[in-house]
Amino acid sequence: MKTKTLAQVDGFIGTIAGTLLAILPVVILMIASIFENEDFAGVLLAIIFIVFSLVKIATLILGILSLVYYKDDNRISLAPSILFIVGSVVALIPFLGWIGGIVLVIGGALYLASLKQFRIEE
Numbered sequence: 001m002k003t004k005t006l007a008q009v010d011g012f013i014g015t016i017a018g019t020l021l022a023i024l025p026v027v028i029l030m031i032a033s034i035f036e037n038e039d040f041a042g043v044l045l046a047i048i049f050i051v052f053s054l055v056k057i058a059t060l061i062l063g064i065l066s067l068v069y070y071k072d073d074n075r076i077s078l079a080p081s082i083l084f085i086v087g088s089v090v091a092l093i094p095f096l097g098w099i100g101g102i103v104l105v106i107g108g109a110l111y112l113a114s115l116k117q118f119r120i121e122e
Contacts, residue, residue: 052097
């Protein structure tokens with residue numbers, strides 16, 4: 001029997017990571033303009049870049065795992081998993097991370113909306 005824990009994790013991670021990826025360009029511009037010390041700003045931006053690259057790869061892996069896990073389950077469609085995969089791949093492309101973030105938010109919302117199906121059938 002398929003559990004709803006993975007769908008909950010996908011939903012929360014998709015909405016949180018997608019929101020952060022969507023506002024990341026604004027944060028980068030703020031950091032670049034606020035700090036007068038260019039070395040410190042460069043190091044901080046490099047750390048942010050590495051962390052969010054790992055987040056993008058993690059959401060890609062999470063999308064693939066959930067696609068395989070829920071492939072035969074009729075309670076969750078394939079759309080949220082595919083949106084996770086597409087959103088993560090688009091977010092890995094430079095200057096398109098905010099578009100990938102929006103797609104991840106939509107995929108996460110679809111996962112959270114599918115939680116109702118688990119309550120009905122269990």
